[in-house]
Every structure is written in C-alpha cells, then in structure tokens.
Amino acid sequence: MTGAARNDARAWVRTGTELLFDAVAGLDEDAFSAPSVLPDWTCKHLVAHVAANADALGNLVHWAATGEETPMYASAEERAVGIAKGATLSGDELRSWLRDSAQKLAAGLDGLTEAQWGHQVVTAQGRTVPATELPWMRAREVCVHAVDLGTGVTFADLPNGFLAALVAEIKAKRGLTELPDGPLPEVAAWLAGRPHSLTDVPELGPWL
Structure with a gap:
C-alpha cells in the first residue's frame, strides 16, 4: 500500500469512527439491547466487537513497532468471549470502551515509523501482511459496522x-x-x- 493509499485509509477510519461515535451517543439501554442488522447480534454485541477489534489491531501495531510477536487474539475463543462480554456491559461502559480503544489504536498508528509500517504481521485469518494494511482493515470494520448498527447510517x-x-x-x-x-x-x-x-x-x- 502506498503512502497516499494509507493516508486515504486512515481518513476513512476517522470518518467511520465518528459515524460510530455519533450513532452510539444517542442510544439508551433499550436501544443498545435491540437487534442490530447482523443476525443474532444486538447493538451491544456489535459495539463490543468493534471495540475489541481496535484492541486486537493494537496488538499488531505493537508487533510492527517492536518486532515482538503479538497475535490479534490469543484464540478464536478469546475473540468470542470479547464479543459476548458486550452483552453484559452498560451503554456507558460500551461507549467508553469504543472511544478509548479507538483513540489508543490511532495513537499507536501515529507512532509507527516508515520502516515499521513495512514490518510483517499476521492477521486473525492467518494472512501475513505489512502493517500498512492495518488502516484498511480498521476502515472496513468501522465503516461497515456503523451501518450495521441500524441507527440510520447507510452505505x-x-x-x-x-x-x-x-x-x-x-x-x-x-x-x-x-x-x-x-x-x-x-x-x-x-x-x-x-x-x-x-x-x-x-x-x-x-x-x-
């Protein structure tokens, strides 16, 4: 991914993240517990998934920055537990997790040097990719799932x-x-x- 493409992806991350923040800002507890567009997931599950994704991508940022192998998730079970955790949290707790994890990921990406952007990491699907792919991976999550909340955001x-x-x-x-x-x-x-x-x-x- 070129520097320009990476910058585009990071801009899309910011857009999608703001759409998510705006969408969850007005949700009360009943709305958080309502079904999302995705089958079998409430809005709580979806927000927890997006927050956990930021934490997981942060592990790959750490890998790229330090060379220390840090998988996105310790296991598929850990990923599922993180999503299930969302149903047990309050709306305020979910909003805080979503915002804090997004801000921490953005700060980590900001700190990567040009050399570190080229370091190889392994995704949860087992693909080996350069760290330059991480902004695009996050852009997909925040943009598409902002729509999946079903609060009025569309493609x-x-x-x-x-x-x-x-x-x-x-x-x-x-x-x-x-x-x-x-x-x-x-x-x-x-x-x-x-x-x-x-x-x-x-x-x-x-x-x-």
Missing part, C-alpha cells in the same frame, strides 16, 4: 473512495467478473451481503 453516508475500494476487494474475493448496474452504495451493500435496493440480483452470503 450512502460512507466516502466514495472507501466504497470503491470495498467493492473492488469483495468482488475479487467473491470471484465475480461482473457487477450489477446501480448506485455505488447499493452495489457495495449487495456485495457485503447487507440490505440493498438492487433488483434481479442473487443474494450473497454475509461478508465481514
């Missing part, structure tokens, strides 16, 4: 550059050769397996 609220990058990535990963005609936000939603307004298109399974 149309996300930056066009982010949507174009997201469409290109999912299209490649799904092995698609053609895309349906339609507005970019709706195509992105369809590819991601989220609610959309496109017609005469096959339903795709969930992504992310």
Whole structure:
C-alpha cells in the first residue's frame, strides 16, 4: 500500500469512527439491547466487537513497532468471549470502551515509523501482511459496522473512495467478473451481503 493509499485509509477510519461515535451517543439501554442488522447480534454485541477489534489491531501495531510477536487474539475463543462480554456491559461502559480503544489504536498508528509500517504481521485469518494494511482493515470494520448498527447510517453516508475500494476487494474475493448496474452504495451493500435496493440480483452470503 502506498503512502497516499494509507493516508486515504486512515481518513476513512476517522470518518467511520465518528459515524460510530455519533450513532452510539444517542442510544439508551433499550436501544443498545435491540437487534442490530447482523443476525443474532444486538447493538451491544456489535459495539463490543468493534471495540475489541481496535484492541486486537493494537496488538499488531505493537508487533510492527517492536518486532515482538503479538497475535490479534490469543484464540478464536478469546475473540468470542470479547464479543459476548458486550452483552453484559452498560451503554456507558460500551461507549467508553469504543472511544478509548479507538483513540489508543490511532495513537499507536501515529507512532509507527516508515520502516515499521513495512514490518510483517499476521492477521486473525492467518494472512501475513505489512502493517500498512492495518488502516484498511480498521476502515472496513468501522465503516461497515456503523451501518450495521441500524441507527440510520447507510452505505450512502460512507466516502466514495472507501466504497470503491470495498467493492473492488469483495468482488475479487467473491470471484465475480461482473457487477450489477446501480448506485455505488447499493452495489457495495449487495456485495457485503447487507440490505440493498438492487433488483434481479442473487443474494450473497454475509461478508465481514
């Protein structure tokens, strides 16, 4: 990833994070406990997942900065426990965790040198990637899950550059050769397996 692409991704992280902060700011306890767009997850589960993701990516930042091997999660079970923990926390506790973890991750990324940005780390899926991929990984989480909260944010609220990058990535990963005609936000939603307004298109399974 070039420096310019990395800067774009970091800008998208800031946009998605602010959308999340704004979305959760007005949630009371009942709204936090309401279903999210994602099956079987309440808004509490979703916010806990995004907060835990920031902590996990922070482990990879530490790995890139120090060379000390620090996996995102100790195990798949640990990741599941972190999400389940969300259902037991209050709205205020979740807001604090979401904000604190996001700020800590941003500070860690700010501290990486150019050499450290090139250091290799391993994702939770077992992919070996340079640290330059971390902003994009976070951008996907905060932007897509800001929509998944179901509080009014849509794919149309996300930056066009982010949507174009997201469409290109999912299209490649799904092995698609053609895309349906339609507005970019709706195509992105369809590819991601989220609610959309496109017609005469096959339903795709969930992504992310």
